[in-house]
Amino acid sequence: MATIQLPYGVSVPEAELEVRAVRSSGPGGQSVNTTDSKVELRWDVASSTALSEQQRARLLERLGSRLTSDGVLILTGSEHKSQHRNRAAVLARFRSIVGEALVPPRQRRRTRPTRASKQRRLDQKRRRGETKRLRQPPSD
Numbered sequence: 001m002a003t004i005q006l007p008y009g010v011s012v013p014e015a016e017l018e019v020r021a022v023r024s025s026g027p028g029g030q031s032v033n034t035t036d037s038k039v040e041l042r043w044d045v046a047s048s049t050a051l052s053e054q055q056r057a058r059l060l061e062r063l064g065s066r067l068t069s070d071g072v073l074i075l076t077g078s079e080h081k082s083q084h085r086n087r088a089a090v091l092a093r094f095r096s097i098v099g100e101a102l103v104p105p106r107q108r109r110r111t112r113p114t115r116a117s118k119q120r121r122l123d124q125k126r127r128r129g130e131t132k133r134l135r136q137p138p139s140d
Helices: 029-033 053-062 083-101 115-135
Strands: 003-006 010-013 017-022 038-044 072-077
Touching (some): 017 083, 053 083, 072 083
Antiparallel strands (some): 003 010
């Protein structure tokens, strides 16, 4: 069984991907009206066996705007006249999008402000206050 390799040890079996050709409205001239050159890829993230629970939750969160209400990722490609090139382009985009979404968030390292940064902040506040004080009308 063929698989698609993604970062972080994720291997998506091609059986989970539904790739089909549909009517295209993209480039191709007159032949586009009779050729199924547009490629549509569907992947059910919510029920994929290739993902751990943590990875599934991360993908559902990060790809939320791209997913259907059932948790299905749908990608289409009609940039090329050829169905094979569109299929390759959609698979490349799939690897890119899902690979980026799988990146775990970086842990924030807590730091303390330096003495110089505290001093700069106080100096800036002092200058700003002085500017505002000079804008006021004289008190007689």
